Amino acid sequence: MISERLKILANYVNKNDVVGDIGTDHGFIPIYLIENKKNNRMIASDLNEGPLDNAKKELSLKGLLDEVDLRIGSGLDPYKPGEIDTVIIAGMGGNLIRTILIEGKKHMEYLNKLILQPMHGVEELRRWILNNGFRITDEDLLFENNIFYEIIVAEKGEKQEYDETNLEFGFNMLNKNPEVSKSFLDMKIQKIEKIVEDIESHGSSMSQSRKEQFKDRIKHYYEVRKCL
Ligand SMILES: C[S@@+](CC[C@H](N)C(=O)[O-])C[C@H]1O[C@@H](n2cnc3c(N)ncnc32)[C@H](O)[C@@H]1O
Secondary structure, eight states: OOOHHHHHHHHTSOTTOEEEEETOTTOHHHHHHHHTTOOOEEEEEESSHHHHHHHHHHHHHTTOGGGEEEEESSTTTTSOTTSOSEEEEEEEOHHHHHHHHHHTGGGGGGOOEEEEEESSOHHHHHHHHHTTTEEEEEEEEEEETTEEEEEEEEEEOSOOOOOHHHHHHTTTHHHHOHHHHHHHHHHHHHHHHHHHHHHHHTTOOOOHHHHHHHHHHHHHHHHHHHTO
């Protein structure tokens, strides 16, 4: 069954968009889009045969195999430039997503929308997006199966000014669901407190300036939390 995370991702696709789902695995996103009739032409690709077989199986079970163009290959390699206007890349590391976009340079002028869900490395991915002709137009933060997932939707547009806080938390992500955001910040605070505790309990020395950096980070998180 499709997860809340995948549903949220799929719901960012507009009617008539021509979509590439990179790293599709089970093919749940194309299935959801077809079943919800957004009139999308769908291409779904994966680097590996196993996941592509999963997608084939799921699509066959639903009688939808003819509706999705399944392709094998890395990143945007299996696509012709101009063939898709929207790309979904979810469930991979931010660095890999960034590499896929960088290596897919010849596709960039045709892509209007990026729907991304990095598992980590989110800050550097946001930096890349904002420095490469896209604006972050929507965001989500959700907690599912004990994991926080950050979703970034970016569209072609004029340069969006940003600061370090935007790189870490986006522009509006934390305001969407303050309760989830508070838990997200608590998790970040606990992570730093644990690092400090571990270093100290192992008897390793930590410079005063490093300690101050950690303290400032925690203070910053509390300040962000207070605004929610
Ligand atoms: C964890 S799964 C995520 C599946 C789905 N997108 C989701 O979010 O539930 C990652 C998928 O990406 C595929 N993958 C990894 N590197 C890739 C690449 N460079 N190009 C295309 N697919 C890739 C893997 O084979 C795997 O099926």
